[in-house]
Amino acid sequence: MNYRKLGSIDWKVSALGFGAMRLPTKKILPRVDWEESIKLIRYAIDNGINYLDTGWIYGLGASEKVIGEALKDGYREKVFLVTKLPMFLVRKTEDFYKYLNQQLKSLQTDYLDAYFFHALSRNQFNKVKELKLMEKMEEAKEKGIIKHVGFSFHDTLPVFREIIDYYDWDLAQIQYNYMDTAIQATHEGLKYAHEKGIAVVVMEPVKGGKLADPPMEALEIMKKASTQRTPVDWALQYVWNQPEVGVVLSGMGSKKMVDENIESASNSGINSLSEDDNIIISELAETYRKNILVQCTACKYCMPCPSGVNIPENFAVLNNVAYTGKKGGMSFLINRRYKKLVNSRKKLNKEYPNGNASLCTKCGECLEKCPQQINIPEELEKVDAILGKGKKISEFYHQN
Ligand code: SF4
Numbered sequence: 001m002n003y004r005k006l007g008s009i010d011w012k013v014s015a016l017g018f019g020a021m022r023l024p025t026k027k028i029l030p031r032v033d034w035e036e037s038i039k040l041i042r043y044a045i046d047n048g049i050n051y052l053d054t055g056w057i058y059g060l061g062a063s064e065k066v067i068g069e070a071l072k073d074g075y076r077e078k079v080f081l082v083t084k085l086p087m088f089l090v091r092k093t094e095d096f097y098k099y100l101n102q103q104l105k106s107l108q109t110d111y112l113d114a115y116f117f118h119a120l121s122r123n124q125f126n127k128v129k130e131l132k133l134m135e136k137m138e139e140a141k142e143k144g145i146i147k148h149v150g151f152s153f154h155d156t157l158p159v160f161r162e163i164i165d166y167y168d169w170d171l172a173q174i175q176y177n178y179m180d181t182a183i184q185a186t187h188e189g190l191k192y193a194h195e196k197g198i199a200v201v202v203m204e205p206v207k208g209g210k211l212a213d214p215p216m217e218a219l220e221i222m223k224k225a226s227t228q229r230t231p232v233d234w235a236l237q238y239v240w241n242q243p244e245v246g247v248v249l250s251g252m253g254s255k256k257m258v259d260e261n262i263e264s265a266s267n268s269g270i271n272s273l274s275e276d277d278n279i280i281i282s283e284l285a286e287t288y289r290k291n292i293l294v295q296c297t298a299c300k301y302c303m304p305c306p307s308g309v310n311i312p313e314n315f316a317v318l319n320n321v322a323y324t325g326k327k328g329g330m331s332f333l334i335n336r337r338y339k340k341l342v343n344s345r346k347k348l349n350k351e352y353p354n355g356n357a358s359l360c361t362k363c364g365e366c367l368e369k370c371p372q373q374i375n376i377p378e379e380l381e382k383v384d385a386i387l388g389k390g391k392k393i394s395e396f397y398h399q400n
């Protein structure tokens with residue numbers, strides 16, 4: 001494992017951090033498999049990972065509790081542990097301690113190495129100011145419950161700059177990968193935070209798994225590279241190559257993923273990519289931009305939908321259609337995947353959301369929740385037209 005500087009914090013951080021958002025789940029239901037998750041977290045720590053990131057809603061609320069169990073037997077002291085205040089649930093100032101105390105209890109610890117405001121956007125940042133939550137953060141820091149203060153971010157560069165300038169933050173967590181250098185906090189934002197001595201934590205280095213599953217055109221580009229890498233390795237190396245990046249989070253759901261990512265981390269380095277590598281990455285980014293129709297990262301923040309629509313699955317199927325349209329010959333598999341979703345409320349599964357796009361009533365409940373600012377009902381309407389009614393993609397999206 002390679003270790004890196006974590007901004008101005010006195011902690012040599014593993015290049016790879018464990019993002020506990022996508023823990024192993026039981027086979028049928030999307031519920032966290034506790035036993036497997038505990039084993040996996042400990043395995044990652046035993047193999048050099050020393051940064052652990054979680055959140056109130058991760059694993060449908062189970063992630064913090066599982067981590068609490070995994071960090072028994074001396075594991076707690078080995079990691080830099082971070083969780084986040086669920087901003088979308090905070091209504092009043094007192095909620096700060098209501099959630100923090102519950103999180104400490106779930107995590108079975110009396111301190112956090114860092115506490116973040118979760119998913120700050122313009123609106124959530126206004127809430128931080130209106131409810132004077134910064135003062136609460138400082139108070140908790142003085143009490144020693146929180147060692148460092150940070151935020152995770154989903155909005156645009158001007159908002160990012162404003163937040164950075166607002167406080168003397170220790171850490172900032174941003175979405176960054178070779179496709180997203182000009183959206184969200186952007187590459188400029190990454191540099192801006194770094195110049196201020198803030199540790200930058202990168203999430204979504206593989207864009208919610210999308211860069212791990214390349215269209216044929218992207219595979220062809222990778223094949224011609226002088227250094228052969230897996231799609232995931234290309235994505236990760238791009239992020240580690242940036243001197244401004246502290247730790248890169250990966251949501252690892254299996255031992256195989258941990259092993260592969262650790263191997264990548266061991267081969268990583270600042271400014272270690274060649275000129276040829278950088279050309280390949282620019283070509284890959286260009287290809288992906290043409291092929292991804294809806295920029296959904298499958299974070300599931302929009303779920304549950306009151307009408308039972310499985311929002312990320314509908315977008316995943318549509319994106320796959322765009323990919324396979326170019327690969328050819330796979331459309332029957334895609335159709336089968338879409339047909340597994342139902343178009344009638346009577347057929348909805350109570351345990352697991354399985355509704356297709358046609359069930360969206362445009363209630364708008366999901367709109368505020370999407371960190372990618374996707375107009376979900378509008379995009380679902382297109383999914384229904386294309387996958388449900390057989391319309392052509394080109395009627396709704398421009399593909400080169
Ligand atoms: S707008 Fe559609 S997808 Fe969003 S919550 Fe309402 S019914 Fe569900």
Ligand code: SF4
Nearest residue numbers: 296297299300302370
């Ligand atoms: S639509 Fe938005 S909130 Fe929902 S899973 Fe996709 S990225 Fe996340």
